[in-house]
Amino acid sequence: MELPLVVGVDGSESSLQAVDWAVDEAARLGLSLRLVHASLWERYEGVDLAYDLGRPSEQQMAESIIRTSGQRARLRNPDVKVSADVLAEDPEGALLREARNATALVTGQRGRGQVADLLLGSVSLTMAAQAHCPVVVVRGSQDSRNGTHGRIVLGVGDSATGAAAIGLAFREAQTRGCALDAVRAWRCPAHETADHPLLAGDPAHYHQQEATKLLEDALRTQVREYPAVEVHRTIVEGPARRVLLDRAGDADLLVIGARRRHGHFGLQLGRVGHALLHHADCPVAVVPQRG
Structure with missing residues (x-):
């Protein structure tokens, strides 16, 4: 049942x-x-x-x-x-x-x-x-609450917060018959050393490639399970909270993950989750990930 x-x-x-x-x-x-x-x-x-x-x-x-x-x-x-x-x-x-x-x-x-x-x-x-x-x-707006945009935004973070949220986002997209915009924000640390051979020449390009790989790896299982869902992969440089707020401006739902740590009490959302729950222009789904 x-x-x-x-x-x-x-x-x-x-x-x-x-x-x-x-x-x-x-x-x-x-x-x-x-x-x-x-x-x-x-x-x-x-x-x-x-x-x-x-x-x-x-x-x-x-x-x-x-x-x-x-x-x-x-x-x-x-x-x-x-x-x-x-x-x-x-x-x-x-x-x-x-x-x-x-x-x-x-x-x-x-x-x-x-x-x-x-x-x-x-x-x-x-x-x-x-x-x-x-x-x-x-x-958020009445249009977002009524689901008139035909678009769901999924914030893809690290593996500790992502699997359950990704699954819910794909299920929602399939049920609604709408597109899924999977978003991964990335940043190039301001004081990062270029001594590492992979960072030599163009550190920003390296971080962008890593973000792209992380996004592909995170989505792979659900893409196979939900072949009918139209998925747009978005890699954006910038703070995650700002990137997701911008992308959610014309969405029907924003989906994010939140880690639930055993033995820990109090708020377990982080700065990104707080910002999105306070300021997003659409409904926000917070999906717990045990770990």
Whole structure:
């Protein structure tokens, strides 16, 4: 049995956009959808107040949020099976637990106001950094969220973060029937010595060749497995975060990997992942790689 897509909802406009995106994704993949709203309303309002009011206002709000989200999902695509729950827990803990039994976890960016819309909420950031399944943060333009560009961007990093992300990107491209732009950024170190025989003459050319080889090696298995996917290989000199932000400007999805190290806690995204989650102009999928 396929695991559902899980969506964290909080009533904000960005979380409703996440619901819309997840409904479309569930329909493409033939998955069910699970909507979750987590709130510690019992702790904040207290037992005495609950008795005084008969029913806590925060509980009423939580149930309204999950009911409205469920109605929105069913209206968008009645064929997608939707379940919804309110959990009296802290959002981060609840969603991390839900992620253990999910095909992917989908969140909104949780921004507020014109400036804050560029920034990521703490719950979404924690999910992207710690969840055991792929996490999609739904952000960017309406065209990108609706998948009208016909293009997915895959950031190809080192082997420790790449295999699972590459597999997901190819599956998405095949399911959507769109092109895949596999991108590898490279840089020539400013203070690199030219004493090494391979670097003599044109160090930049050497690094470009190495980036090209790394990209080909990384894609080889999935290219054979998904022969129908149109793949564009892009080698660009520059900082990875800037290169990927530029390439994702007219994409429907940006896919990156994130290493999950056993025994390590806290955020495990790195500077590139942080930058893309905060500023990309399209939805971002963060795919964990165990190691």
